[in-house]
Amino acid sequence: MSPAVTTSSEATEHAATGDVSSATASAAASAAAVAEASGPQTVTMAKALNTAMADAMEADTSVLVFGEDVGRLGGVFRITDGLMARFGEQRCFDTPLAESGIVGMAVGMAMNGMRPVIEMQFDAFAYPAFEQIVSHVAKMHNRTKGAVKLPMVIRVPYAGGIGGVEHHCDSSESYYAHTAGLKVYTPATVADGYRMLREAIDSDDPVMFMEPKKLYWSKDQVDLGALRAEHATNAATGSSSEGRAAVARPGTDATLIAYGPSVPTALAAAAAAAEEGRSLEVIDVRSIVPFDDETVCASVRKTGRAVVIAEAHGFASVSSEIVARVQERCFHYLAAPIRRVTGFDVPYPAPKLEHYYLPSVDRILDAVDDLQWEN
Incomplete structure (x- = not known):
């Protein structure tokens, strides 16, 4: 049975009644205001990714975001900041510290019509979920002769350059690239952060979305409105930049x-x-x-x-x-x-x-x- 869905207006009501903090609600309102702005503006990779998830959640009520600390805190790197306030705790929520459980739950949801977007928090933290990813996420479509699709995105903040210690700076992309049945994306620009995450969420195949941590706060002049229009055109025509260097x-x-x-x-x-x-x-x-x-x-x-x-x-x-x-x-x-x-x-x-x-x-x-x- 699919989980209940909370609309944006309900999320605003939750904020007004104190179900989420006023600070988080304010952050959500600010994020929405930035997302609505038109024309080129200075945008960080973090904001582009956040906006991509918000736009996907607004467009499709089957899109859910969950993981460790992604709700009230907005994620370790604040990539999911404001999503709980905007969409409610049933569509953006925190989970126990159990990566295998997070992925396993996402598999079940994806099998039943949802489009989960989950966060592994740090690259090496995904290893406890590796068996789920390799044995189930990557193989379910083939195992069922195409009858079951797993439209899910596993977001992995990865690589170094932030002064982190081991278990926080692994470049784990080779493990996933070696596993048949997974797509592996990694954006390097702000515009691609938005563009590629929207494409990953739209995909009917599971996507390992590798996010370079040191680029979260990189900035560029980006027209979010133009990126939305580009995505809408690609969705309508069946074209995209997926798989293109x-x-x-x-x-x-x-x-x-x-x-x-x-x-x-x-x-x-x-x-x-x-x-x-x-x-x-x-x-x-x-x-x-x-x-x-x-x-x-x-x-x-x-x-x-x-x-x-x-x-x-x-x-x-x-x-x-x-x-x-x-x-x-x-x-x-x-x-x-x-x-x-x-x-x-x-x-x-x-x-x-x-x-x-x-x-x-x-x-x-x-x-x-x-x-x-x-x-």
Whole structure:
């Protein structure tokens, strides 16, 4: 039986009668006001994600948001701030500290017509739910010969760059990318935060939505109204940017292939290289699964050289897969072996040492210099 749904007006009534704090209600009102503004405005990744969930919940009463501390607190990173006040405690609510239970409950809801959006709070906190994700979330559609769909989104704040300790800074995308039956998205820009989360919620397939924690407070000039219109048009026409990479910066000498938290670093490296007279193209992978071979390989065939950049360990990783796919498809166009700049194959270091571990502009430029420029 589907849970009861609380409307926005009922949520406002709850706020007025004290069912939620006045501060939270005020935050919800503020979020709604920002969401209604038109024209370009300064928006953070956190606000884009929050607005995407609010718009999805407004458009479809089957969309629910739940997880640890996502309700009254608004999440550790405040990504769900104001959603409980706006939509009520039956559509945005807190759960016990039991990740396996959170995912298991979401599976049951998705099987019965709901569209749960759940948060794992931190990357490594999802590991207790790994058996549920691999054995049930990823396999249910295939196991039932297509009879049962699981339209659910598992939001995973991931990767480093925030000065966190181990268990809070893992890059766990390779585990999910290796698991057939899961889509794996990771936005790198504010606009893509909104665009890709709306697409993930609309998908009838389960999506691991990997959110780069260090980019939550990145800012950009974004027209939320235009993004809403784009989403509505795509929904009406059946088109979308799902599964498509993007050329984040055009170039001619070599291709930097990155995703999620590594895209800004790749762009910074390309800007530094330009000062030295070298033109580097930057590809933002965006969707790890499905993977856009066409866009990535078109760039590498043009430049003849490539460097893959990722925060995760290099061994048996998404970066390994990208190198293999590009080498298989672009071998006769390559002027040099493909290089990688990744996290080192060690457990995540203490906060004061993470800058040595993470890919940096200098490490990327060193890899570019190693691309056999001399004949």
